[in-house]
Amino acid sequence: QLQLVESGGGLVQPGGSTRLSCGASGSTLPYYAIAWFRQAPGKEREGVSCISSSGGSTNYADSVKGRFTISRDNAKNTVYLQMNSLKPEDTAVYYCAARLVPVQRMCVLSVSPYDYWGQGTQVTVSS
Numbered sequence: 001q002l003q004l005v006e007s008g009g010g011l012v013q014p015g016g017s018t019r020l021s022c023g024a025s026g027s028t029l030p031y032y033a034i035a036w037f038r039q040a041p042g043k044e045r046e047g048v049s050c051i052s053s054s055g056g057s058t059n060y061a062d063s064v065k066g067r068f069t070i071s072r073d074n075a076k077n078t079v080y081l082q083m084n085s086l087k088p089e090d091t092a093v094y095y096c097a098a099r100l101v102p103v104q105r106m107c108v109l110s111v112s113p114y115d116y117w118g119q120g121t122q123v124t125v126s127s
Helices: none
Strands: 004-008 011-013 018-025 032-039 046-051 058-060 068-073 076-084 092-100 119-125
Touching: 004 092, 018 032, 018 092, 018 119, 032 068, 032 076, 046 068, 046 076, 058 068
Parallel strands: 011 119
Antiparallel strands: 004 018, 018 076, 032 046, 032 092, 046 058, 068 076, 092 119
């Protein structure tokens, strides 16, 4: 059973940066595609970025392209989301999610394929 725990986030000024981490336990991360989602109050959960199980393919929401970077370190069972040039509209609870992919496949940013979820971490962008 895979378990995910997010860390990082907090209060960041507009234009600032932060890095979120998603640590995995209970299984080995190389078998999973990982995605970051976010949900602001009153809004639907949206996919932010994802990375394939091999790390060879990534996907980003248009709203974060050029500002966010997803990466993974399978040796540490950890996935990161580097967030630069943050805007107030980036304020949300950010969730790490995973799905088992025995065969290499491109990652997706839809919610339904992901089976395992972290507890979420708050990112607030405000001056």
